[in-house]
Amino acid sequence: MDPSERYCYKPTLRWNCEVEEFFVKAYGADRFAQISEALTRPSCYSCIRVNTLKTTSDTVIKKLSVLLQESGWQSNPAGGASSPQESNGLEKNSFISKCKIPNLDYVVFVQGSGPHTIDYGYTEENPPKEVIVSRKCAEAVLRGARVYVPGVLACSAHVEKGEPVAVSVALERPGTDGGYGVGFTRGTVLQGSETDPYYFERNGLYIGQGTTTMSRAGMFREPNGVALEMTNRVFNLPSFRDLLEGDIFLQNLPSIITAHALDPQEGEKILDMCAAPGGKTTAIAILMKDKGEVIAADRSHNKVLDIQNLVAEMGLKCITCYKLDALKSVRQIDESDRQDARECVESESIQRLESSTPVATSEQLTNANGTSIAELRKNSGKMKNGVGRHDSVGGRVERSKGFLPNSFDRVLLDAPCSALGLRPRLFAGEDTMKSLRANAKYQRGMFDQAVQLVRPGGVLVYSTCTINPGENEALVRYALDTYKFLSLASQHPKVGGPGLIGSCQFSDGYQEEWLRPGEEDLVQRFDPSSQLDTMGFFIAKFNVGPKDV
Ligand SMILES: C[S@@+](CC[C@H](N)C(=O)[O-])C[C@H]1O[C@@H](n2cnc3c(N)ncnc32)[C@H](O)[C@@H]1O
Numbered sequence: 001m002d003p004s005e006r007y008c009y010k011p012t013l014r015w016n017c018e019v020e021e022f023f024v025k026a027y028g029a030d031r032f033a034q035i036s037e038a039l040t041r042p043s044c045y046s047c048i049r050v051n052t053l054k055t056t057s058d059t060v061i062k063k064l065s066v067l068l069q070e071s072g073w074q075s076n077p078a079g080g081a082s083s084p085q086e087s088n089g090l091e092k093n094s095f096i097s098k099c100k101i102p103n104l105d106y107v108v109f110v111q112g113s114g115p116h117t118i119d120y121g122y123t124e125e126n127p128p129k130e131v132i133v134s135r136k137c138a139e140a141v142l143r144g145a146r147v148y149v150p151g152v153l154a155c156s157a158h159v160e161k162g163e164p165v166a167v168s169v170a171l172e173r174p175g176t177d178g179g180y181g182v183g184f185t186r187g188t189v190l191q192g193s194e195t196d197p198y199y200f201e202r203n204g205l206y207i208g209q210g211t212t213t214m215s216r217a218g219m220f221r222e223p224n225g226v227a228l229e230m231t232n233r234v235f236n237l238p239s240f241r242d243l244l245e246g247d248i249f250l251q252n253l254p255s256i257i258t259a260h261a262l263d264p265q266e267g268e269k270i271l272d273m274c275a276a277p278g279g280k281t282t283a284i285a286i287l288m289k290d291k292g293e294v295i296a297a298d299r300s301h302n303k304v305l306d307i308q309n310l311v312a313e314m315g316l317k318c319i320t321c322y323k324l325d326a327l328k329s330v331r332q333i334d335e336s337d338r339q340d341a342r343e344c345v346e347s348e349s350i351q352r353l354e355s356s357t358p359v360a361t362s363e364q365l366t367n368a369n370g371t372s373i374a375e376l377r378k379n380s381g382k383m384k385n386g387v388g389r390h391d392s393v394g395g396r397v398e399r400s401k402g403f404l405p406n407s408f409d410r411v412l413l414d415a416p417c418s419a420l421g422l423r424p425r426l427f428a429g430e431d432t433m434k435s436l437r438a439n440a441k442y443q444r445g446m447f448d449q450a451v452q453l454v455r456p457g458g459v460l461v462y463s464t465c466t467i468n469p470g471e472n473e474a475l476v477r478y479a480l481d482t483y484k485f486l487s488l489a490s491q492h493p494k495v496g497g498p499g500l501i502g503s504c505q506f507s508d509g510y511q512e513e514w515l516r517p518g519e520e521d522l523v524q525r526f527d528p529s530s531q532l533d534t535m536g537f538f539i540a541k542f543n544v545g546p547k548d549v
Pocket of ligand 1 (some may be wrong): 186274275276277278281297327414469
């Protein structure tokens, strides 16, 4: 066996056959092969958004340069095969630099490197000791993380603390039950011979060399903790763990651009419908200079806590977080709401209407004297922020019953999706056409709610981190065909490429329509194989016209 063939990183992304066929039709075989290959690699740079309300890019660059060098991190660009081009805003040959895209100089890039060829010290008589990690663990390690105990699946015999090991990844394979699995049990002892389980399967799946921080026995006995420190990585990206908390946020470039596409203005009322962990919410609030009202909602209690923590860490005041199912974002009005509203008005507690328990539109509600709440709202200086803001500290999360139609100037729907643009990704076999269509249906349901919540004259931005046109261009088609008052709006900055035009007819009769000529340049599609070297991402921006036409 040629060790350079075995001890290297050359993964092939496994897709479900139907999905692969669909993507080949959508992109063409060559482009899809490039996308597929790019997905198995991390971007070769880390992208950091600076909290400009607390600090500046120059200060962050200075501090990070010192901190990363102190931590022993070296970008080692000379060893890297891929180097981002100047066209994407990165300065060549500088390890840390400001983004060159207009208005994005608060974004800082830290150059990584890879793929590197690693000498694992193989000899025929003495192959290296090994650790096999789970796919999720390997994907995190490729992004710069450490190897934690739960990620370790198998280890060579007689491994003690402090020993060097070659680290490879176990990828899912089709099982006999029709599902996918790695095909061996956690704790398997590797003998270093061809009779080891998963021996041939891990050819070309080596992600680096590590030094164990515990013995083999510890790795399978301890419930958590770092199992090994990576000393030589195939991709070298810095870790920003615990660095400059509150001053910086590690965020993909397309996500930062999504906040710009929404174009939030100071003083506006904005809804982020699927907000956790709060990356885009906080980006939006900072663009608004923390002036106005940003409602961050998510379905998951714990994830809302994550948003709250991030908001507190970044020192932002204009964000209110709620637990809310985006499919029920539009508040249903019933008699008790009307009664509540009357009581609110009578007791001059109308702030509540604007916060966690909005009860009705100004058109629908009048107080006991027949004065519309809209008028009262205009006259109430106190109403903007409402009661209950920042009450949700610690483990407490406030629930929302939803919001009234037309109550937001802008809405962001950063929808849950198949996430087929996330990098690095080492397995995609579990996504089927059925699951992709189910995502699309779910997203349409959320979009239907979002459309109702934006006021006429407002803006709605839809985004996903998937390369699936069924969740991107097909949603745009649905939106434009269903809601005649929506129109695609141009986006600034425009960094991503054009959307896909056309349609796809499936053998079961299902038809998916994408964009029509003239619409493609109004969306931003981030292709992971392009020179920008970002995750796969999609952004569409809609202007909301008068709804009664
Ligand atoms: C793509 S992530 C959002 C990322 C976030 N916008 C950011 O930039 O940090 C999608 C989020 O949607 C949430 N989600 C899924 N289904 C939901 C639903 N029915 N209602 C509200 N949130 C939902 C998930 O909990 C997840 O946090």
